[in-house]
Each structure stands twice: as C-alpha cells, then as structure tokens.
Amino acid sequence: MTGITVNGEPRQVEPGLTLAALVAQLGQPPQALATAVNGEFVPRDGRGGVQLRDGDAVFTFQPITGG
Amino acid sequence: MAFRIADVAMESRFFLGTAGYPSPQILQQAIAAAGAQVVTVGLKRQMAAGGVPGDFYRLVRDSGARLLPNTAGCRSAREAVTLAQMARELFDTPWIKLEVIGDDYTLQPDPFELVEAARTLARDGFEVFPYCTDDLVTCQRLLDAGCRILMPWGAPIGSGQGLLNPHALRTLRARLPDVPLIVDAGIGSPRDAVQAMELGFDAVLLNSAVAHARDPVQMARAFKLGIEAGRLAWEAGIMAQQDMAVASTPVTGRPFIL
Secondary structure (H helix, E strand, O other): OEEEEEOOEEEEEOOOOEHHHHHHHOOOOHHHOEEEEOOEEEOHHHHHHOEOOOOOEEEEEEEEEOO | OOEEEOOEEEOOOEEEEOOOOOOHHHHHHHHHHHOOOEEEEEEEEOOOOOOOOOHHHHHHHOOOOEEEEEOOOOOOHHHHHHHHHHHHHHHOOOEEEEOOEOOOOOOOEOHHHHHHHHHHHHHOOOEEEEEEOOOHHHHHHHHHOOOOOEEEOOOOOOOOOOOOOHHHHHHHHHHOOOOOEEEEOOOOOHHHHHHHHHOOOOEEEEOHHHHOOOOHHHHHHHHHHHHHHHHHHHHHOOOOOOOOOOOOOOOOOEOOEO
C-alpha cells in the first residue's frame, strides 16, 4: 500500500492510484473540487496522469462564501 | 453611469462580500438590495471526508452577479498562486482578488509577496485585483507587475474603522488617474463609502459592514445609496471649503439700516 495524506489525514491507497481515482473514492464529482499535490495545483484534466506516491500530500478545496 | 472594470461594463460600483450573513436568504436579499454586480467568494480546504457546497454558496452562484474569488488566508506568493489557480478552475473565471497577508494582527498585506504573486498570475492570464495597502510605490509596483486594478485598504479587514488615511487615498487618485481604484476593507458605515466615492474612487468593496448589521438587507440598501451619492458628488464637483462664512443670500449691507 501507499501512504499519503488527504487534507492532512493519513490514508492508505493501492499502489499506482491516480489522483482522479482518489477523487472518485472520496465520492465527489470531479468538477466539485480543485486539487493540489504537495502544494502544486493539479488541473482537473491532469488528475488522471498523476500517480500518487508514498508521502504525497493531497489537498482538495471547495467553493465557499468569502469577503 | 456605466464604467468599466477589466474590460467589463458595469453599472454598480458596489462590490459585496458574501461571508458571515445570518442566513442564506438574507445574503440573497442583501445582494439584490445592494444591486451588486460583483460578489466575492472563497475556497475552503475540505475535511478528509470531503464535502458539498453549502446553501450559502449555491445562492451566491445563482445570484447572477459576477464572482470574484479571493485567496484569503495565504501567507506567501507560492500559496496564493496555487490557490488562485484552483479558484480559476473551480469558479471558471480569470478574476482573482489577490490577498497575501503579512501580519496576523492587522491582516496587513505583505507587499513583497503580493507583487511577486501578482507578476506570476498576470503573466499566466489572470485579471489580478490586488488587496493592497495605500502605499503609492507599492501600488505602482503592482501596476508594473501587470495589475490593471488596485484595491487599497481603508482600514484593517473587518475593523469598520473607515478611511484611516484619506490623504494616502487622495494621493493614489491624483497620481494614478486612469487606474480603476476600489477601496477594499475597513468600511464601517455608509459615511465611509460616501467619503471613498467623493475621493474619486471607482468602487467600494465591503462585507462585514453589511453582514454584521442588525438588518443586513436594509444596510445593503443604505450603502447602495451612499455609494451613488458619493459618486454623483465627485462627478458634480464638490465646492472648495472656506475658513470664514461666505453669505449665500445676496443682500446689500444690512436690511433695515440705510
């Protein structure tokens, strides 16, 4: 298994899992959130090409109200 | 009267923040009462389990106003650039209210990180609305970096202290006559918005003064009227102040003494 964090929380995923597949595992439509891995933005159409590796820090963001 | 921001013609000079309202319905009514055509939104890091957009955001999205996402909470250019890229995808707009904070107590923008982030984003096709201080040279550097709009603070975010340094704001207007200037942050009452508009600013962006009013919808309307009044006054030309009285009624000498 591969050890990553998702929004700071540790998570074990199968080796070779792509970011797109992780988003699907989180149960969210691809367009509902924006993603970054290790502080770098990963665009929606690039998620399928990113294979998660040991120690990767994944962050997901959603829209909210703001000032 | 219509004006242009980032090549977009607009009627309303009232940009409204959408955070901190008592209910989604009051937020929706406040946007309508303000007549706002631009509203700010944000991004939130999800909990591990993920999440769905709340009622508040859905109503904002459906309000018909143009969205101006912010990079609230960023402390470095790198963070702000990443968040801006996420915002562009999530909200489907190149507009970004660029916030890079340098001090936790005053939430004062960090001018160095701000200019760096602005340069990166402008080069990448963003329309950068930088939340900045009222320092003239910082503002000039932001323009050099590719910004076409400036959003200097009136006072610290959420403080409601009004325009703490009208002289600096007047200086910006005088030195940058062709740049759209928006007072962002610190506005407390409609009086402050009138003052900003009378100084010749192009628009006002505020949030807490409406959201935290006892009646946010009525306060939104009050600000709308204030912003319109201030703008009309700037365009009409405000009379010069005099030290002494200047009689307004034309009389010759004293009425009853010949």
